Amino acid sequence: MNPLFTTFKLKSVEIKNRVVMPPVVSFGWADENGYVDDRHVKHYEERAEGGAGMIIVEATCVKKDGRIVNSQPGIWSDDHIQGLSKITTTCRKHGPLMLLQIHHSGLGTSPAISDKAVGPSADPNNNRTHTLSIEEIHDLRDAFIKAAKRAKQVGFHGVELHGAHGFLLNQFATPIFNKREDEYGGSLKGRLKFASEIIHGIREALGEDFIIGYRLGSNSPTLEDGIEIAQYLGKTGIDLLHASHGGGTGIIPAVPENFAYNGIVYSGTQIKKHVNIPVIVVNEIKSPERASYLIAHQMADFVAIGKDMLTDPQWVKKAMNNEPIDYCIHCLPKCKRYENADLCPVHKG
Ligand SMILES: Cc1cc2nc3c(=O)[nH]c(=O)nc-3n(C[C@H](O)[C@H](O)[C@H](O)COP(=O)(O)O)c2cc1C
Numbered sequence: 001m002n003p004l005f006t007t008f009k010l011k012s013v014e015i016k017n018r019v020v021m022p023p024v025v026s027f028g029w030a031d032e033n034g035y036v037d038d039r040h041v042k043h044y045e046e047r048a049e050g051g052a053g054m055i056i057v058e059a060t061c062v063k064k065d066g067r068i069v070n071s072q073p074g075i076w077s078d079d080h081i082q083g084l085s086k087i088t089t090t091c092r093k094h095g096p097l098m099l100l101q102i103h104h105s106g107l108g109t110s111p112a113i114s115d116k117a118v119g120p121s122a123d124p125n126n127n128r129t130h131t132l133s134i135e136e137i138h139d140l141r142d143a144f145i146k147a148a149k150r151a152k153q154v155g156f157h158g159v160e161l162h163g164a165h166g167f168l169l170n171q172f173a174t175p176i177f178n179k180r181e182d183e184y185g186g187s188l189k190g191r192l193k194f195a196s197e198i199i200h201g202i203r204e205a206l207g208e209d210f211i212i213g214y215r216l217g218s219n220s221p222t223l224e225d226g227i228e229i230a231q232y233l234g235k236t237g238i239d240l241l242h243a244s245h246g247g248g249t250g251i252i253p254a255v256p257e258n259f260a261y262n263g264i265v266y267s268g269t270q271i272k273k274h275v276n277i278p279v280i281v282v283n284e285i286k287s288p289e290r291a292s293y294l295i296a297h298q299m300a301d302f303v304a305i306g307k308d309m310l311t312d313p314q315w316v317k318k319a320m321n322n323e324p325i326d327y328c329i330h331c332l333p334k335c336k337r338y339e340n341a342d343l344c345p346v347h348k349g
């Protein structure tokens with residue numbers, strides 16, 4: 001049996017295989033109020049039908065004024081419940097574990113969204129930025145907890161907190177952005193107080209069975225910091241770690257000569273050695289052979305296949321049947337889906 005297609009019990013859910021569709025925003029699709037539309041439903045249904053064991057629905061913002069762009073989905077009000085419910089109802093028929101990634105851009109909030117970008121500490125080189133007061137931190141914490149409550153109402157098995165790619169939770173965790181001298185800064189414990197309060201609040205409100213994942217900037221600022229953060233969050237009560245990178249907040253580590261994957265996957269495999277919770281690794285894994293090797297050698301519990309599952313929604317089924325996969329062709333200068341999700345030359349939708 002190929003280890004990629006073995007089951008994994010997470011809390012009360014039996015996950016049918018080790019392949020994860022990671023969160024990928026479908027830029028251009030949600031309207032300016034953050035409502036998803038029928039394209040989203042079809043997009044996720046195709047990948048659920050195609051056999052993904054876990055689907056993490058794209059970065060969905062907990063505040064209207066914290067989005068990356070105005071076509072990003074939102075979950076800041078009860079009005080978002082109906083649209084998102086169509087995704088869970090449709091996908092759950094095919095059996096994947098469904099998580100919703102909840103997000104706030106923080107200092108990365110686009111000027112098109114808000115005149116002000118908030119974070120743990122203002123950036124002295126950017127006068128749009130503003131240091132969050134304690135009251136504002138509490139308000140944002142509560143926005144994440146309310147978003148998780150809505151996600152449960154919508155039918156998600158759990159949420160993934162977006163703590164990677166230099167966004168708000170990543171900014172709090174890293175001393176590069178967090179220069180605070182109060183209880184939300186300083187030591188590791190202080191820098192993770194914001195995340196810890198969100199995690200405890202979600203757990204208290206939604207109970208033991210609700211899955212709480214965290215997407216980590218594993219190299220923010222170094223892999224050693226990523227390992228420490230992962231260990232701390234593991235003790236805080238998260239159920240799943242998704243090891244990605246810290247965007248501009250860190251340097252990706254060099255990999256040993258005989259390591260056949262990139263520094264982001266390497267970081268995830270190192271983090272896996274130091275925690276007792278399941279770890280998802282990601283980034284340019286691409287093929288079933290490369291994915292399977294990571295699981296077979298216990299280097300990860302799950303592998304996420306991003307762009308290659310965008311170009312081929314049947315990635316898992318084809319892998320099971322040894323059929324050729326329609327791979328991503330790596331558009332230059334960058335993935336065209338960052339401009340608009342309809343622009344992929346390999347697969348529409
Ligand atoms: C168009 C696009 C949108 C993305 N949106 C998100 C997102 O919403 N949240 C997130 O954590 N990562 C996002 N990512 C990163 C992916 O989840 C993934 O980590 C990345 O594509 C690397 O994996 P891959 O090489 O298998 O594609 C996005 C990537 C792309 C190309």
Ligand code: SF4
Nearest residue numbers: 328329331335336344
């Ligand atoms: S083929 Fe191009 S647009 Fe499509 S997923 Fe790959 S990089 Fe993105």
